[in-house]
C-alpha cells in the first residue's frame with residue numbers, strides 16, 4: 001500500500017473534484033437548444049456535450065475553445081460547416097474526429113489536457129526534479145507524480161496485462177507449461193521483424209498502425225517481446241523496480257514501448273525514467289496523444305507511469321488468450337492488488 005502524505009491527499013481530493021466537474025462544464029446561454037442545433041453556437045454546445053457524454057476523451061473546454069477558433073484550421077472548419085449543414089450524427093462524429101486530429105498534431109497540447117485546463121497546467125508547469133519518477137532513486141515529488149498518474153487513470157484507465165483484476169496472466173499462473181505456451185504465440189511484426197508480439201496483439205497492432213499512418217502518425221516500436229531470462233536479469237540489477245518488472249507484459253508479448261520522437265515534430269533521446277520533466281513532455285508527442293485518444297478502439301491501454309508503454313488487453317481477452325491452452329484460463333481466486 002502506498003503511503004501518501006496529507007498534502008498529496010488533499011491535492012488528490014481537489015483533483016478528483018476537478019475531474020468530476022470537468023465532465024459537465026457550465027453551458028453558456030447560447031447552448032440551450034437541442035443537440036445538433038443548426039446554429040454555430042448550438043453545434044459547438046452539442047459537440048461539447050458529446051465529449052461530456054464520453055464520445056471522445058477531449059475535454060469539453062478544449063472543444064469550446066477550438067471550435068470558436070475553427071477558422072484557423074481549414075480541415076476543422078470544413079468538418080464544422082458540414083456538420084452544421086447536414087446535422088447528422090455521422091457528420092457530428094466526423095467533426096469530433098477532426099477535433100481529435102487537430103489536438104493530436106498541435107504542438108501546444110499535451111495528453112495531460114484530457115484532465116482539463118487547470119490540472120493540466122498544474123502538472124505541465126510543475127517544477128519537477130530529475131528523480132521524481134516513482135520508485136528507484138528517491139525524488140522529492142514522487143507522491144505528486146503518483147497523484148498525476150492516479151488522476152490520469154480515472155480518465156483513461158489502465159488494463160494491466162500482468163497484474164490486477166484485468167490481468168491476462170498473473171505471475172503465479174505462469175508455470176513452465178504456461179511460459180512455453182505464451183512464447184509459442186509470439187510472431188514477428190511486419191516491417192519491424194526484430195520485434196515479436198502475441199499473435200492477437202500483432203494483428204491488432206498492424207490495423208492500428210495503418211489507421212495511425214492514415215492520420216499522419218507513425219507508430220514505431222522501440223521494444224516489444226522480452227525473453228523471460230532477460231526480464232528476470234533486468235529486474236535483478238534494476239535501480240528502478242517499477243520500470244523493469246521481472247514478470248512484465250513484455251514477457252507476455254502484449255506490450256510495446258513506442259518511440260515518442262515523431263518526425264520533425266518532437267525529439268527525445270530515448271526511453272528513460274529521468275529526468276521527470278522529460279516524461280511529462282513526452283505526453284506532448286503526437287504518438288502518445290494518438291494512442292491516448294484512439295488506442296482503445298484497437299484494444300490498447302496505457303501504463304500511466306510511462307508514456308511510451310502500451311499494452312494489448314481488450315475486455316474479454318483473457319479467455320481468448322488461454323483458448324488453446326489445455327483446460328483454458330485457470331480459475332481465478334481473489335486478486336490481491338499489487339502496489
Ligand SMILES: [Zn+2]
Pocket residue numbers: 250255256257308309310
Ligand atoms: Zn515497456
